[in-house]
Amino acid sequence: MSNRTVIVVWAQDRAGAIGRDNTIPWRVPEDMARFRELTTGHAVIMGRKTWESLPPKFRPLPGRRNVVITRSSGFVAEGAEIVGGLAEALDLAGDTVVIMGGGQIYSAAMESATHLRITEIDMLVEGADAFAPEVDPYAWDAAESGEWLTSSSGVRYRFVDYVRHALVRG
Template sequence: MLTIIAAAAENNALGKDNDLVWHLPDDFKRFKKLTTGHYIIMGRKTYESFPKPLPNRTHVVITRQLDYEDKNCLVVHNLEEALALASKDEQPFIIGGGEIYKLSLPQVDKIELTRVHGEFEADAYFPELDLNDWQLVNEEFHEKDDKHNYAFTYFTYQRKK
Protein backbone atom coordinates (compact mmCIF):
# COMPACT_ATOMS: atom_id res chain seq x y z
CA MET A 1 0.00 0.00 0.00
CA LEU A 2 1.57 3.28 -1.13
CA THR A 3 0.86 6.19 1.23
CA ILE A 4 1.39 9.92 0.99
CA ILE A 5 2.16 11.58 4.31
CA ALA A 6 2.05 15.37 4.41
CA ALA A 7 1.29 18.43 6.48
CA ALA A 8 -0.42 21.16 4.46
CA ALA A 9 -2.19 24.39 5.34
CA GLU A 10 -5.75 25.20 4.35
CA ASN A 11 -4.36 26.87 1.20
CA ASN A 12 -2.29 23.69 0.56
CA ALA A 13 0.96 25.44 1.53
CA LEU A 14 3.70 22.94 2.38
CA GLY A 15 6.73 25.12 2.91
CA LYS A 16 8.84 28.06 1.90
CA ASP A 17 12.55 28.24 1.11
CA ASN A 18 12.87 24.49 1.61
CA ASP A 19 11.55 24.63 5.17
CA LEU A 20 8.26 24.16 6.97
CA VAL A 21 6.37 27.32 7.92
CA TRP A 22 5.08 25.91 11.24
CA HIS A 23 6.38 23.76 14.09
CA LEU A 24 4.04 21.00 15.29
CA PRO A 25 5.83 18.59 17.66
CA ASP A 26 2.89 16.14 17.82
CA ASP A 27 2.83 15.94 14.02
CA PHE A 28 6.57 15.17 13.98
CA LYS A 29 5.97 12.36 16.51
CA ARG A 30 3.15 10.94 14.38
CA PHE A 31 5.31 11.14 11.24
CA LYS A 32 8.10 9.27 13.03
CA LYS A 33 5.72 6.61 14.38
CA LEU A 34 4.13 5.96 10.98
CA THR A 35 7.28 6.01 8.82
CA THR A 36 9.87 4.29 11.05
CA GLY A 37 11.03 1.01 9.54
CA HIS A 38 9.76 1.91 6.06
CA TYR A 39 10.99 3.26 2.77
CA ILE A 40 10.44 7.01 2.45
CA ILE A 41 10.40 8.47 -1.06
CA MET A 42 11.16 12.15 -1.56
CA GLY A 43 12.58 14.73 -3.89
CA ARG A 44 16.16 15.91 -3.54
CA LYS A 45 15.23 19.28 -2.04
CA THR A 46 13.14 17.61 0.66
CA TYR A 47 16.03 15.28 1.46
CA GLU A 48 18.49 18.17 1.62
CA SER A 49 16.20 20.05 4.01
CA PHE A 50 16.90 17.46 6.75
CA PRO A 51 19.79 18.22 9.12
CA LYS A 52 20.71 14.53 8.77
CA PRO A 53 18.99 11.40 7.40
CA LEU A 54 16.00 10.26 9.44
CA PRO A 55 16.88 7.23 11.58
CA ASN A 56 15.48 3.74 10.94
CA ARG A 57 14.11 4.52 7.48
CA THR A 58 15.36 3.79 3.96
CA HIS A 59 15.62 7.08 2.07
CA VAL A 60 14.84 7.00 -1.67
CA VAL A 61 15.69 10.33 -3.29
CA ILE A 62 14.41 11.35 -6.71
CA THR A 63 16.59 13.84 -8.58
CA ARG A 64 17.14 15.01 -12.13
CA GLN A 65 20.86 15.43 -11.34
CA LEU A 66 22.51 12.45 -13.01
CA ASP A 67 25.72 12.80 -10.95
CA TYR A 68 23.98 13.16 -7.55
CA GLU A 69 25.48 10.86 -4.92
CA ASP A 70 24.89 10.42 -1.21
CA LYS A 71 25.90 7.32 0.74
CA ASN A 72 22.94 7.77 3.12
CA CYS A 73 20.22 7.27 0.53
CA LEU A 74 19.22 5.43 -2.62
CA VAL A 75 19.30 7.83 -5.59
CA VAL A 76 16.91 7.43 -8.50
CA HIS A 77 15.89 9.67 -11.38
CA ASN A 78 12.14 9.15 -11.62
CA LEU A 79 9.12 8.02 -9.62
CA GLU A 80 8.94 4.63 -11.35
CA GLU A 81 12.50 3.76 -10.23
CA ALA A 82 11.66 4.90 -6.69
CA LEU A 83 8.52 2.76 -6.54
CA ALA A 84 10.41 -0.26 -7.90
CA LEU A 85 13.05 0.07 -5.15
CA ALA A 86 10.41 0.62 -2.47
CA SER A 87 8.38 -2.40 -3.60
CA LYS A 88 10.37 -4.47 -1.06
CA ASP A 89 8.35 -2.62 1.60
CA GLU A 90 4.63 -3.32 1.90
CA GLN A 91 4.10 0.21 3.31
CA PRO A 92 6.35 2.80 1.61
CA PHE A 93 5.63 6.50 2.13
CA ILE A 94 5.82 9.46 -0.23
CA ILE A 95 7.03 12.34 1.97
CA GLY A 96 7.36 15.26 -0.45
CA GLY A 97 7.84 17.77 -1.77
CA GLY A 98 5.03 19.29 -3.75
CA GLU A 99 6.13 18.01 -7.16
CA ILE A 100 6.65 14.45 -5.89
CA TYR A 101 3.22 14.49 -4.21
CA LYS A 102 1.62 15.60 -7.47
CA LEU A 103 3.47 12.97 -9.54
CA SER A 104 2.63 10.14 -7.15
CA LEU A 105 -1.00 11.02 -6.40
CA PRO A 106 -2.50 8.83 -9.19
CA GLN A 107 -0.66 5.77 -7.81
CA VAL A 108 -1.28 6.28 -4.11
CA ASP A 109 -3.71 4.12 -2.08
CA LYS A 110 -3.82 6.18 1.11
CA ILE A 111 -3.16 9.73 2.30
CA GLU A 112 -2.15 10.70 5.84
CA LEU A 113 -2.74 14.45 5.76
CA THR A 114 -2.18 16.84 8.63
CA ARG A 115 -4.28 19.90 7.77
CA VAL A 116 -2.79 22.93 9.51
CA HIS A 117 -5.57 25.42 10.21
CA GLY A 118 -4.24 28.60 8.72
CA GLU A 119 -3.08 30.02 5.41
CA PHE A 120 0.58 30.62 4.75
CA GLU A 121 2.82 32.15 2.13
CA ALA A 122 4.71 29.32 0.48
CA ASP A 123 6.67 28.24 -2.57
CA ALA A 124 5.67 24.55 -2.36
CA TYR A 125 2.07 23.34 -2.34
CA PHE A 126 0.21 20.08 -1.82
CA PRO A 127 -1.88 19.08 -4.85
CA GLU A 128 -5.62 19.72 -4.79
CA LEU A 129 -7.46 16.51 -3.85
CA ASP A 130 -10.53 15.43 -5.77
CA LEU A 131 -12.59 14.17 -2.83
CA ASN A 132 -14.73 12.13 -5.23
CA ASP A 133 -11.72 9.78 -5.42
CA TRP A 134 -11.10 9.54 -1.68
CA GLN A 135 -12.98 8.27 1.35
CA LEU A 136 -12.28 9.88 4.71
CA VAL A 137 -11.67 7.01 7.15
CA ASN A 138 -10.31 8.88 10.17
CA GLU A 139 -10.24 12.43 11.49
CA GLU A 140 -8.62 13.74 14.68
CA PHE A 141 -8.61 17.43 15.65
CA HIS A 142 -5.91 19.06 17.80
CA GLU A 143 -6.37 22.49 19.38
CA LYS A 144 -3.72 25.17 19.36
CA ASP A 145 -1.78 24.95 22.66
CA ASP A 146 1.48 26.03 24.30
CA LYS A 147 3.51 23.67 22.06
CA HIS A 148 1.50 24.22 18.86
CA ASN A 149 0.93 27.72 17.44
CA TYR A 150 -1.81 26.41 15.13
CA ALA A 151 -4.71 24.04 15.46
CA PHE A 152 -4.53 21.06 13.09
CA THR A 153 -6.45 17.97 12.07
CA TYR A 154 -5.15 14.55 11.07
CA PHE A 155 -7.11 13.20 8.11
CA THR A 156 -6.71 9.66 6.79
CA TYR A 157 -8.08 9.06 3.29
CA GLN A 158 -8.34 5.77 1.39
CA ARG A 159 -8.73 5.71 -2.36
CA LYS A 160 -12.28 4.73 -3.34
CA LYS A 161 -12.38 1.49 -5.29
Template sequence: MIALIWAEDQNGLIGADGQLPWHLPADMHHFKTLTTGHDVVMGRKTFAGFKRPLPNRTNWVLSRQTLALPAGVHQLASLEELQALDAQHPQALLFVIGGANVFETVLPIAQRLYRTQIAHAFTGDTWMPAVDYQQWRLDEHVVGAVDEKNRYPFSFDNFSRR
Protein backbone atom coordinates (compact mmCIF):
# COMPACT_ATOMS: atom_id res chain seq x y z
CA MET A 1 0.00 0.00 0.00
CA ILE A 2 1.38 3.37 -1.00
CA ALA A 3 1.06 6.18 1.54
CA LEU A 4 2.23 9.79 1.46
CA ILE A 5 3.54 11.29 4.68
CA TRP A 6 4.42 14.96 5.12
CA ALA A 7 4.16 18.01 7.35
CA GLU A 8 2.88 21.34 6.08
CA ASP A 9 2.27 24.78 7.48
CA GLN A 10 -1.08 26.56 7.27
CA ASN A 11 -0.30 27.60 3.68
CA GLY A 12 0.84 24.18 2.46
CA LEU A 13 4.56 24.98 2.74
CA ILE A 14 6.70 21.85 3.16
CA GLY A 15 10.29 23.01 2.68
CA ALA A 16 12.92 25.74 2.69
CA ASP A 17 16.25 25.19 0.96
CA GLY A 18 15.80 21.43 1.08
CA GLN A 19 15.00 21.32 4.80
CA LEU A 20 11.95 21.55 7.02
CA PRO A 21 11.29 25.21 7.92
CA TRP A 22 10.35 24.35 11.50
CA HIS A 23 11.53 22.36 14.50
CA LEU A 24 8.70 20.18 15.77
CA PRO A 25 9.99 17.17 17.74
CA ALA A 26 6.51 15.64 18.10
CA ASP A 27 6.21 15.46 14.32
CA MET A 28 9.65 13.87 13.98
CA HIS A 29 8.65 11.29 16.60
CA HIS A 30 5.36 10.65 14.77
CA PHE A 31 7.22 10.23 11.46
CA LYS A 32 9.72 7.84 13.02
CA THR A 33 7.00 5.80 14.75
CA LEU A 34 4.99 5.40 11.55
CA THR A 35 7.84 4.72 9.13
CA THR A 36 10.24 2.56 11.18
CA GLY A 37 10.25 -0.99 9.88
CA HIS A 38 8.73 0.04 6.55
CA ASP A 39 9.97 1.15 3.16
CA VAL A 40 10.46 4.87 2.52
CA VAL A 41 10.46 6.30 -0.99
CA MET A 42 11.88 9.72 -1.79
CA GLY A 43 13.23 11.79 -4.63
CA ARG A 44 16.95 12.31 -5.12
CA LYS A 45 16.89 15.86 -3.72
CA THR A 46 15.14 14.69 -0.57
CA PHE A 47 17.64 11.86 -0.19
CA ALA A 48 20.53 14.30 -0.69
CA GLY A 49 19.15 16.34 2.23
CA PHE A 50 19.78 13.45 4.64
CA LYS A 51 23.22 12.80 6.08
CA ARG A 52 22.66 9.05 5.68
CA PRO A 53 19.86 6.60 4.84
CA LEU A 54 17.04 6.57 7.36
CA PRO A 55 17.80 3.79 9.84
CA ASN A 56 15.55 0.77 10.37
CA ARG A 57 13.78 1.35 7.07
CA THR A 58 14.35 0.19 3.50
CA ASN A 59 15.32 3.37 1.61
CA TRP A 60 14.28 3.83 -2.03
CA VAL A 61 15.13 6.78 -4.27
CA LEU A 62 12.72 7.49 -7.12
CA SER A 63 14.65 9.09 -9.97
CA ARG A 64 15.00 8.65 -13.71
CA GLN A 65 18.68 9.60 -13.41
CA THR A 66 21.20 6.85 -12.79
CA LEU A 67 22.45 7.47 -9.26
CA ALA A 68 25.42 6.31 -7.23
CA LEU A 69 23.69 5.39 -3.99
CA PRO A 70 25.18 4.10 -0.74
CA ALA A 71 24.95 0.43 0.12
CA GLY A 72 21.47 -0.55 1.22
CA VAL A 73 19.73 2.24 -0.71
CA HIS A 74 17.77 1.15 -3.77
CA GLN A 75 16.61 3.02 -6.84
CA LEU A 76 13.26 3.08 -8.58
CA ALA A 77 13.51 4.57 -12.06
CA SER A 78 9.80 5.18 -12.64
CA LEU A 79 6.34 5.30 -11.16
CA GLU A 80 5.72 1.94 -12.82
CA GLU A 81 8.60 0.41 -10.84
CA LEU A 82 7.07 1.78 -7.64
CA GLN A 83 3.72 0.24 -8.59
CA ALA A 84 5.45 -3.08 -9.30
CA LEU A 85 7.15 -2.97 -5.89
CA ASP A 86 3.78 -2.28 -4.29
CA ALA A 87 2.18 -5.19 -6.19
CA GLN A 88 4.99 -7.57 -5.14
CA HIS A 89 4.43 -6.74 -1.47
CA PRO A 90 0.68 -6.11 -1.10
CA GLN A 91 0.79 -6.23 2.71
CA ALA A 92 3.70 -3.78 2.94
CA LEU A 93 3.32 -0.08 3.62
CA LEU A 94 5.44 2.08 1.30
CA PHE A 95 5.80 5.59 2.72
CA VAL A 96 6.51 8.32 0.17
CA ILE A 97 8.33 11.05 2.10
CA GLY A 98 9.02 13.72 -0.52
CA GLY A 99 9.78 15.96 -2.17
CA ALA A 100 7.07 17.95 -3.86
CA ASN A 101 7.64 16.50 -7.35
CA VAL A 102 7.52 12.95 -6.03
CA PHE A 103 4.36 13.74 -4.04
CA GLU A 104 2.73 15.14 -7.17
CA THR A 105 3.74 12.09 -9.22
CA VAL A 106 2.63 9.50 -6.67
CA LEU A 107 -0.51 11.18 -5.27
CA PRO A 108 -2.86 9.74 -7.96
CA ILE A 109 -1.98 6.16 -6.96
CA ALA A 110 -1.64 6.62 -3.18
CA GLN A 111 -4.12 4.83 -0.94
CA ARG A 112 -3.34 6.63 2.33
CA LEU A 113 -2.22 10.08 3.46
CA TYR A 114 -0.52 10.97 6.74
CA ARG A 115 -0.44 14.75 7.12
CA THR A 116 0.91 16.85 9.95
CA GLN A 117 -0.66 20.29 9.74
CA ILE A 118 1.05 23.13 11.58
CA ALA A 119 -1.11 26.17 12.40
CA HIS A 120 1.63 28.71 11.68
CA ALA A 121 2.98 30.44 8.56
CA PHE A 122 6.64 29.85 7.76
CA THR A 123 8.91 31.12 4.99
CA GLY A 124 10.15 28.68 2.38
CA ASP A 125 10.27 27.67 -1.24
CA THR A 126 8.50 24.31 -1.57
CA TRP A 127 4.78 23.60 -1.27
CA MET A 128 2.73 20.44 -1.12
CA PRO A 129 0.89 19.83 -4.39
CA ALA A 130 -2.85 20.38 -4.17
CA VAL A 131 -4.76 17.46 -2.68
CA ASP A 132 -8.44 17.06 -3.55
CA TYR A 133 -9.67 16.05 -0.11
CA GLN A 134 -13.09 15.13 -1.52
CA GLN A 135 -11.36 11.98 -2.76
CA TRP A 136 -10.23 11.15 0.77
CA ARG A 137 -11.92 10.08 4.00
CA LEU A 138 -10.53 11.49 7.24
CA ASP A 139 -9.93 8.44 9.43
CA GLU A 140 -8.17 10.08 12.34
CA HIS A 141 -7.56 13.63 13.59
CA VAL A 142 -5.32 14.09 16.63
CA VAL A 143 -4.50 17.52 18.01
CA GLY A 144 -0.91 17.76 19.21
CA ALA A 145 0.16 19.29 22.49
CA VAL A 146 1.94 22.65 22.38
CA ASP A 147 4.78 22.81 24.89
CA GLU A 148 8.28 24.24 25.29
CA LYS A 149 9.67 21.87 22.62
CA ASN A 150 6.68 21.96 20.24
CA ARG A 151 5.92 25.66 20.07
CA TYR A 152 3.36 25.66 17.24
CA PRO A 153 -0.19 24.28 17.25
CA PHE A 154 -0.35 21.15 15.09
CA SER A 155 -2.46 18.12 14.30
CA PHE A 156 -1.98 14.68 12.78
CA ASP A 157 -4.53 13.76 10.11
CA ASN A 158 -4.77 10.30 8.54
CA PHE A 159 -6.78 9.78 5.37
CA SER A 160 -7.73 6.82 3.20
CA ARG A 161 -8.88 7.04 -0.40
CA ARG A 162 -12.67 6.94 -0.82
Protein backbone atom coordinates (compact mmCIF):
# COMPACT_ATOMS: atom_id res chain seq x y z
CA MET A 1 0.00 0.00 0.00
CA SER A 2 1.29 3.46 -0.81
CA ASN A 3 1.78 6.09 1.89
CA ARG A 4 -0.65 8.39 0.20
CA THR A 5 -3.58 9.65 2.26
CA VAL A 6 -6.74 9.30 0.19
CA ILE A 7 -9.68 11.01 1.85
CA VAL A 8 -13.12 10.31 0.43
CA VAL A 9 -15.69 12.95 1.33
CA TRP A 10 -19.42 12.74 0.81
CA ALA A 11 -22.77 13.70 2.30
CA GLN A 12 -25.60 11.18 2.17
CA ASP A 13 -29.20 10.89 3.23
CA ARG A 14 -30.49 8.09 5.48
CA ALA A 15 -30.65 5.70 2.50
CA GLY A 16 -27.22 6.56 1.12
CA ALA A 17 -28.45 8.95 -1.58
CA ILE A 18 -25.96 11.62 -2.62
CA GLY A 19 -27.61 13.25 -5.63
CA ARG A 20 -30.60 13.78 -7.87
CA ASP A 21 -30.62 15.24 -11.41
CA ASN A 22 -26.91 16.08 -11.09
CA THR A 23 -27.42 18.24 -8.04
CA ILE A 24 -27.17 17.75 -4.28
CA PRO A 25 -30.74 17.69 -2.95
CA TRP A 26 -30.20 19.59 0.33
CA ARG A 27 -28.50 22.74 1.51
CA VAL A 28 -26.29 22.51 4.58
CA PRO A 29 -23.91 25.49 4.65
CA GLU A 30 -22.03 23.99 7.63
CA ASP A 31 -21.21 20.95 5.53
CA MET A 32 -19.98 23.15 2.69
CA ALA A 33 -17.74 24.97 5.16
CA ARG A 34 -16.31 21.68 6.40
CA PHE A 35 -15.77 20.55 2.81
CA ARG A 36 -13.81 23.73 2.13
CA GLU A 37 -11.70 23.13 5.23
CA LEU A 38 -10.99 19.50 4.35
CA THR A 39 -10.05 20.20 0.76
CA THR A 40 -8.23 23.54 0.69
CA GLY A 41 -4.58 23.07 -0.22
CA HIS A 42 -5.08 19.59 -1.66
CA ALA A 43 -5.90 18.07 -5.01
CA VAL A 44 -9.59 17.29 -5.40
CA ILE A 45 -10.54 14.46 -7.75
CA MET A 46 -14.01 14.35 -9.29
CA GLY A 47 -15.96 12.73 -12.08
CA ARG A 48 -16.99 14.71 -15.15
CA LYS A 49 -20.61 14.87 -13.97
CA THR A 50 -19.67 16.33 -10.60
CA TRP A 51 -17.51 18.94 -12.34
CA GLU A 52 -20.51 19.85 -14.47
CA SER A 53 -22.73 20.01 -11.39
CA LEU A 54 -20.62 22.84 -9.96
CA PRO A 55 -22.00 26.28 -10.84
CA PRO A 56 -19.59 27.75 -13.45
CA LYS A 57 -18.75 30.70 -11.20
CA PHE A 58 -17.55 28.30 -8.47
CA ARG A 59 -15.27 26.20 -10.64
CA PRO A 60 -12.45 25.44 -10.53
CA LEU A 61 -12.70 25.23 -6.75
CA PRO A 62 -10.22 27.87 -5.58
CA GLY A 63 -7.10 26.99 -3.58
CA ARG A 64 -7.25 23.40 -4.76
CA ARG A 65 -5.86 21.45 -7.69
CA ASN A 66 -8.99 20.37 -9.57
CA VAL A 67 -8.66 17.00 -11.34
CA VAL A 68 -11.54 15.75 -13.52
CA ILE A 69 -11.93 12.16 -14.71
CA THR A 70 -13.56 11.47 -18.08
CA ARG A 71 -13.37 8.93 -20.88
CA SER A 72 -13.86 11.72 -23.40
CA SER A 73 -10.49 12.77 -24.81
CA GLY A 74 -11.73 16.15 -26.03
CA PHE A 75 -13.32 17.26 -22.77
CA VAL A 76 -12.36 20.79 -21.73
CA ALA A 77 -12.74 22.01 -18.15
CA GLU A 78 -11.22 25.41 -17.75
CA GLY A 79 -8.93 25.61 -14.73
CA ALA A 80 -8.95 21.84 -14.16
CA GLU A 81 -6.66 19.01 -15.18
CA ILE A 82 -8.29 16.26 -17.21
CA VAL A 83 -7.36 12.60 -16.78
CA GLY A 84 -8.66 9.33 -18.22
CA GLY A 85 -9.04 7.36 -15.00
CA LEU A 86 -8.64 7.20 -11.24
CA ALA A 87 -5.11 5.74 -11.26
CA GLU A 88 -3.89 8.60 -13.40
CA ALA A 89 -5.66 11.09 -11.13
CA LEU A 90 -4.01 9.63 -8.02
CA ASP A 91 -0.62 9.68 -9.73
CA LEU A 92 -0.99 13.40 -10.44
CA ALA A 93 -1.96 14.24 -6.89
CA GLY A 94 0.33 14.83 -3.91
CA ASP A 95 0.65 12.98 -0.60
CA THR A 96 -2.89 13.91 0.41
CA VAL A 97 -5.73 13.82 -2.03
CA VAL A 98 -9.47 14.22 -1.64
CA ILE A 99 -12.01 12.29 -3.69
CA MET A 100 -15.05 14.54 -3.99
CA GLY A 101 -17.50 12.52 -6.07
CA GLY A 102 -19.76 11.59 -7.47
CA GLY A 103 -21.20 8.11 -7.13
CA GLN A 104 -19.16 6.46 -9.87
CA ILE A 105 -15.88 7.90 -8.67
CA TYR A 106 -16.58 7.11 -5.00
CA SER A 107 -17.15 3.45 -5.89
CA ALA A 108 -13.96 3.31 -7.91
CA ALA A 109 -11.97 5.02 -5.14
CA MET A 110 -13.04 2.91 -2.16
CA GLU A 111 -10.22 0.39 -2.51
CA SER A 112 -7.58 3.16 -2.48
CA ALA A 113 -9.26 5.15 0.28
CA THR A 114 -7.58 5.54 3.67
CA HIS A 115 -10.12 7.86 5.33
CA LEU A 116 -13.83 8.52 4.89
CA ARG A 117 -15.35 11.82 6.01
CA ILE A 118 -19.08 11.32 5.76
CA THR A 119 -21.86 13.76 6.53
CA GLU A 120 -25.13 12.04 7.39
CA ILE A 121 -28.15 14.11 6.44
CA ASP A 122 -31.34 13.31 8.32
CA MET A 123 -33.56 13.16 5.23
CA LEU A 124 -34.93 10.63 2.77
CA VAL A 125 -34.63 12.03 -0.73
CA GLU A 126 -37.24 10.90 -3.24
CA GLY A 127 -36.10 10.15 -6.77
CA ALA A 128 -32.40 10.05 -5.95
CA ASP A 129 -30.21 8.75 -8.77
CA ALA A 130 -26.69 8.80 -7.30
CA PHE A 131 -25.64 6.84 -4.23
CA ALA A 132 -22.72 6.45 -1.85
CA PRO A 133 -20.82 3.17 -1.85
CA GLU A 134 -21.23 0.63 0.95
CA VAL A 135 -18.96 1.14 3.96
CA ASP A 136 -17.85 -2.40 4.77
CA PRO A 137 -17.71 -2.71 8.59
CA TYR A 138 -14.91 -5.28 8.26
CA ALA A 139 -12.75 -2.77 6.39
CA TRP A 140 -13.51 0.43 8.28
CA ASP A 141 -13.53 1.65 11.88
CA ALA A 142 -15.86 4.50 12.79
CA ALA A 143 -13.17 6.75 14.25
CA GLU A 144 -15.44 9.54 15.34
CA SER A 145 -19.20 10.03 15.27
CA GLY A 146 -20.31 13.58 15.88
CA GLU A 147 -23.47 14.71 17.61
CA TRP A 148 -26.55 15.38 15.55
CA LEU A 149 -26.65 19.11 14.81
CA THR A 150 -29.23 21.39 13.22
CA SER A 151 -28.09 23.43 10.23
CA SER A 152 -29.00 27.09 9.80
CA SER A 153 -31.17 25.72 6.95
CA GLY A 154 -33.09 23.59 9.46
CA VAL A 155 -31.73 20.22 8.26
CA ARG A 156 -30.31 17.82 10.87
CA TYR A 157 -26.87 16.44 10.10
CA ARG A 158 -23.84 14.86 11.73
CA PHE A 159 -20.25 14.10 10.76
CA VAL A 160 -18.98 10.50 10.90
CA ASP A 161 -15.33 9.73 10.17
CA TYR A 162 -13.92 6.33 9.32
CA VAL A 163 -10.34 5.07 9.17
CA ARG A 164 -9.32 1.94 7.33
CA HIS A 165 -8.66 -0.92 9.81
CA ALA A 166 -5.08 -1.51 8.75
CA LEU A 167 -4.21 2.10 9.52
CA VAL A 168 -5.54 1.83 13.05
CA ARG A 169 -3.84 -1.47 13.78
CA GLY A 170 -0.55 -0.34 12.26
